[in-house]
Structure formats: C-alpha cells, structure tokens
Amino acid sequence: MRNAAEAGTGVQSVDRALSILEVLARTGEGGVTEIAAELGVHKSTAFRLVATLESHRLVEQTGDRGRYRLGVGILRLAGATTARLDLVQEARPICRQLAADTGETVNVAVLSDGSALYLDQVAGSSALQPHNWVGQHIPLHATSNGKVLLSGLADHELDAALGTLSTYTEHTITRRAKLRDELARVRDQGYALAVDELEVGLTAVAAPVRNAHGDVVASMSVSGPSFRLGAERLDHVVALTVSSAAEVSHRLGWGHR
Amino acid sequence: MRNAAEAGTGVQSVDRALSILEVLARTGEGGVTEIAAELGVHKSTAFRLVATLESHRLVEQTGDRGRYRLGVGILRLAGATTARLDLVQEARPICRQLAADTGETVNVAVLSDGSALYLDQVAGSSALQPHNWVGQHIPLHATSNGKVLLSGLADHELDAALGTLSTYTEHTITRRAKLRDELARVRDQGYALAVDELEVGLTAVAAPVRNAHGDVVASMSVSGPSFRLGAERLDHVVALTVSSAAEVSHRLGWGHR
DNA sequence: GCCCATTGTTGCGCTTGACGAAACGAAGTC
DNA sequence: GACTTCGTTTCGTCAAGCGCAACAATGGGC
Numbered sequence: 001m002r003n004a005a006e007a008g009t010g011v012q013s014v015d016r017a018l019s020i021l022e023v024l025a026r027t028g029e030g031g032v033t034e035i036a037a038e039l040g041v042h043k044s045t046a047f048r049l050v051a052t053l054e055s056h057r058l059v060e061q062t063g064d065r066g067r068y069r070l071g072v073g074i075l076r077l078a079g080a081t082t083a084r085l086d087l088v089q090e091a092r093p094i095c096r097q098l099a100a101d102t103g104e105t106v107n108v109a110v111l112s113d114g115s116a117l118y119l120d121q122v123a124g125s126s127a128l129q130p131h132n133w134v135g136q137h138i139p140l141h142a143t144s145n146g147k148v149l150l151s152g153l154a155d156h157e158l159d160a161a162l163g164t165l166s167t168y169t170e171h172t173i174t175r176r177a178k179l180r181d182e183l184a185r186v187r188d189q190g191y192a193l194a195v196d197e198l199e200v201g202l203t204a205v206a207a208p209v210r211n212a213h214g215d216v217v218a219s220m221s222v223s224g225p226s227f228r229l230g231a232e233r234l235d236h237v238v239a240l241t242v243s244s245a246a247e248v249s250h251r252l253g254w255g256h257r
Numbered sequence: 258m259r260n261a262a263e264a265g266t267g268v269q270s271v272d273r274a275l276s277i278l279e280v281l282a283r284t285g286e287g288g289v290t291e292i293a294a295e296l297g298v299h300k301s302t303a304f305r306l307v308a309t310l311e312s313h314r315l316v317e318q319t320g321d322r323g324r325y326r327l328g329v330g331i332l333r334l335a336g337a338t339t340a341r342l343d344l345v346q347e348a349r350p351i352c353r354q355l356a357a358d359t360g361e362t363v364n365v366a367v368l369s370d371g372s373a374l375y376l377d378q379v380a381g382s383s384a385l386q387p388h389n390w391v392g393q394h395i396p397l398h399a400t401s402n403g404k405v406l407l408s409g410l411a412d413h414e415l416d417a418a419l420g421t422l423s424t425y426t427e428h429t430i431t432r433r434a435k436l437r438d439e440l441a442r443v444r445d446q447g448y449a450l451a452v453d454e455l456e457v458g459l460t461a462v463a464a465p466v467r468n469a470h471g472d473v474v475a476s477m478s479v480s481g482p483s484f485r486l487g488a489e490r491l492d493h494v495v496a497l498t499v500s501s502a503a504e505v506s507h508r509l510g511w512g513h514r
Numbered sequence: 515g516c517c518c519a520t521t522g523t524t525g526c527g528c529t530t531g532a533c534g535a536a537a538c539g540a541a542g543t544c
Numbered sequence: 545g546a547c548t549t550c551g552t553t554t555c556g557t558c559a560a561g562c563g564c565a566a567c568a569a570t571g572g573g574c
C-alpha cells in the first residue's frame with residue numbers, strides 16, 4: 001500500500017524516514033519488520049532509518065522486544081514550534097488566568113486541513129486532567145472550538161471544510177442545515193457551546209480570537225464535565241471565556257482603531 | 258554546538274534533515290543559506306532536504322522571502338506522542354528505579370483543588386512501609402510534595418490554594434510568611450524537604466516534574482522513617498530524587514534550549 | 515531608474531553513501 | 545531441543561544524493 005509516499009519528490013531516504021514517523025504516529029508503536037512492510041522496503045533499510053531517528057531521540061525503544069515508538073525529541077520540537085507562534089505566546093498568560101478563574105481546562109485551537117488543530121492547553125485546577133489534546137485533530141461540527149472556527153468561514157469555504165458529519169452522541173449535529181443555523185447563532189452571540197455533542201458528559205464553551213483584520217484566526221475554549229458546568233455557572237464561564245478571547249484578540253492587534 | 262556531531266552514525270541525509278529541525282528549533286527560523294552554513298553542506302543540499310521536510314509539513318515557509326520555520330506536522334506528531342504518554346505511565350519505570358536505588362517509597366503527586374493528590378506509589382524494599390497514599394488528598398504546607406507543587410504557583414494562585422495552615426506536629430510550618438520563605442528556598446534549590454512536619458519520624462524529599470513549557474505539573478518524592486534518612490544519606494537521596502524528576506520532565510518534553 | 519548583492523531554486527554529471535540480500539544471535543514457542 | 549521469528553550486523557553493488565554552477569527573484573543603495 002502506497003500511503004504517505006505522495007511526497008514522491010524529495011530526498012528518498014529522508015522521505016522514508018519521515019514516513020516512519022507518520023506510521024508510528026498512526027499505529028502507536030511497531031517493530032522494524034512491520035515498519036519495513038508498511039513502507040515497502042527491506043527491513044535492514046528500515047532498521048537503519050529507525051536507528052538514525054533514534055539517535056536524534058525522535059523515536060525510542062519500548063524496552064520489551066525492541067519495538068519502537070515516537071520519542072521525546074518530538075515533544076522538544078513541538079515545544080519550540082509553539083513557543084515561536086506568537087498566538088500561543090500571547091495567549092498563554094491569559095489562558096492561565098482563565099484556567100485559574102474557572103478551574104477548568106483551557107485550549108487554543110486553529111483551523112488546519114479541515115479539522116481543528118489544538119495548539120495549546122492549560123490544565124485546570126481540578127483533579128482529573130483530561131488527556132492532552134495538543135496536536136490532535138478534532139472534528140469541527142461536534143466541538144465548541146470547531147463551531148467557532150467554522151463560523152469565521154465564508155459559505156463556499158464552509159462546504160470545502162466539512163466532510164460528512166459523523167455522529168458521536170445523540171446530541172451531535174449531523175444535518176448541514178441545522179449546523180448552518182447553529183453557526184449563524186454563534187456568529188451572532190459571539191461564542192459557541194457544545195454540550196454532550198462529542199462525548200456525553202463533556203461540556204465546552206469557546207470564543208473567537210481575531211487578528212488585526214477581524215478574521216477569526218483561532219478559538220479559545222473552556223471545557224469540563226457537564227455536572228460542573230451547569231446552567232447557572234455556564235453564564236459566568238461564557239462571560240470569562242469571551243472576554244479572555246477578546247483580550248488575546250486585542251494583543252494581536254484587533255480593535256485598534 | 259552539539260548538533261550532528263554526536264549523531265555521527267546513521268543515514269547521512271536523514272541525519273542532516275533531522276539536524277535541520279534541531280537548528281530551526283533553536284533559531285526559530287532561517288533561510289536555506291543560513292541552514293547550509295550551520296550544517297556545513299552546500300546550499301542546494303540544504304534546499305533539497307528542507308523541501309522534503311516541507312512536503313511532510315514538518316517545516317513551512319514564512320511567506321516572506323522564503324525563510325523556513327517548524328511546521329504544524331510537528332504538532333500532529335506530538336499529539337500522537339502525548340496521547341499515549343501520560344504522566345503516570347512515563348514516571349513509573351523511573352519511580353521503580355528510584356525506589357530500588359534508595360530502598361524507600363516513591364510517590365508522584367499533582368495539585369488538585371487545594372491539596373496534593375497522590376497519583377502513584379512504588380514501595381521501597383525496606384520492611385517498614387508507609388500506608389498507601391494513592392488517591393488521598395494530603396495537606397500542601399506540611400509535605401515535601403506539597404511544597405514543590407506550591408512553589409510552581411504565582412503569588413495570587415498561592416493565596417487561593419492555601420486555606421488555614423493546620424498544625425500536625427511542632428515542626429509544621431503554620432505561618433504564611435515562613436511558608437513563603439520556604440517556598441522561595443524550594444524554588445531556588447530545586448527540591449523540598451519535610452522532616453517531622455506531617456508526622457514525627459517521617460522524612461520526605463521531593464523534586465518538581467515539569468512539562469514542555471517549564472510549568473510544574475507534578476512532584477516526585479522519596480519518603481521514609483527519619484532514622485533511615487539522616488543527614489549524610491539525605492544528600493544522596495536528594496540528588497537521586499532531583500535527577501529522577503528531571504528525567505521524567507525530559508520525557509514530557511522539558512529541557513529544550 | 516539602474517545595478518549589484520544576496521537570496522532561493524533548478525539541471526547536471528560524478529561519486530559517495532544508501533540499498534537489499536544474506537548471515538547472525540537472541541528469544542520465544544511448540 | 546529444533547523451529548520460528550524477531551532485531552541487528554556485514555558487505556558488495558549501483559542508483560540516489562551530492563556539490564557545482566547557472567538561473568531567477570527580490571531588496572537596497574546610489
């Protein structure tokens with residue numbers, strides 16, 4: 001199966017090495033033989049590539065039986081990536097404050113390749129830390145962040161961005177017409193909600209972050225268990241989220257006459 | 258400069274490509290010529306490698322003047338890495354080693370709703386063992402773990418996290434001013450001690466675990482009866498604890514640049 | 515406006531470095 | 545204990561990646 005080899009042009013061995021990273025990202029872990037089969041190369045070739053990746057700590061062995069998985073070098077590179085993004089830089093202190101004020105987890109996401117890419121996360125003070133979403137691609141129609149990001153698109157862009165609207169729970173919006181109505185409401189009220197739409201028991205609030213031109217460049221969300229985000233508390237959280245997102249927007253140059 | 262030289266062995270072109278990622282992580286962004294000079298290769302070589310990296314979205318152009326920086330592909334890989342890589346799982350083998358080296362009990366704790374929540378515990382080899390604390394909420398001001406976790410907070414967060422400082426023994430720190438001094442010392446020296454502060458005869462050493470952003474996300478401690486953790490042995494245990502916590506931090510992506 | 519300096523980008527031969535086959539050692543399985 | 549299957553190593557061959565040099569595009573200085 002010729003999968004990620006679409007990047008046909010380029011330096012062959014580098015291309016293959018990077019494909020290995022993608023394979024490991026997809027499968028979690030794998031042995032040399034398995035990887036070699038996936039790429040369609042000899043196992044000695046795969047071994048040499050993996051060894052090179054390992055010397056840079058981008059992959060590591062899982063102790064038992066010499067299987068490989070992605071390593072800490074990736075995280076270090078990711079840290080450098082987000083550290084450079086001025087969006088994350090500007091947003092971080094405000095996210096911290098928002099997380100402290102609400103006690104819930106705060107996320108920042110942007111639109112990337114038809115799904116929401118989470119750039120940063122600040123854990124709330126509450127116990128159960130949700131797993132880290134950073135770097136994950138999340139469906140757009142079933143999350144508050146996704147709705148906010150979609151609400152910033154023009155109609156024709158919207159069609160391009162949306163694939164099929166998968167069902168996650170019985171509250172997931174799966175009809176396009178209904179989604180359009182929802183997006184209009186989001187645009188109107190300046191924030192989005194998602195209650196039990198991606199996962200039962202999970203509630204999230206998101207508000208848009210705008211650049212100097214007024215475009216929606218990112219979305220900031222607060223999410224937590226639905227029982228902690230009931231009706232009365234939700235209003236307060238919404239207000240905090242909207243003003244935090246507006247503050248970040250200001251720092252990015254929005255609203256300066 | 259500790260770049261490609263140490264990773265001498267391996268597939269040359271892959272080695273160089275990965276070095277480019279490291280260079281960009283360090284410098285933020287750079288042109289082809291600049292990168293080529295850094296690696297000691299011809300510009301055209303650097304260009305081809307960068308182009309290959311770009312086709313996998315690990316680097317991207319900054320629009321203006323064709324300079325390059327790390328791309329979102331890195332974040333996607335990082336997402337796959339952290340998805341499987343939670344704190345307890347990463348810390349466990351290192352906790353085991355630390356418990357074996359010291360013969361004492363090792364704990365991992367995080368901050369949760371104004372107290373320390375113990376996530377994991379590895380019993381030491383010694384016969385005399387403390388009860389299992391996992392899942393327990395423990396006061397912050399009277400434990401080494403608590404001090405470490407508090408030391409990572411800003412001043413206003415500190416006020417919110419601390420209630421009244423209960424007295425457990427005559428060594429318990431109960432005055433806020435004194436606690437602040439203690440926390441400053443903890444921040445400074447990179448570890449915390451608690452001798453007879455929660456319980457007479459109980460000594461503990463704790464060191465911070467940091468994430469990629471440098472935030473204190475957890476605390477790792479070694480604890481045992483005070484008579485086994487006397488002055489001379491304490492230094493050794495402190496050193497082991499600090500380096501173990503640092504190792505976990507590294508696995509979570511801390512320590513770039 | 516023009517020129518020059520410097521950048522990223524692209525063909526092109528030469529040779530080095532990466533490839534695949536096969537042998538090896540270790541671990542598990544029946 | 546033989547068999548299987550894995551990761552790892554060695555080695556000769558050849559194509560893939562390299563450096564060179566020419567090209568294009570941009571910006572700054574005069």
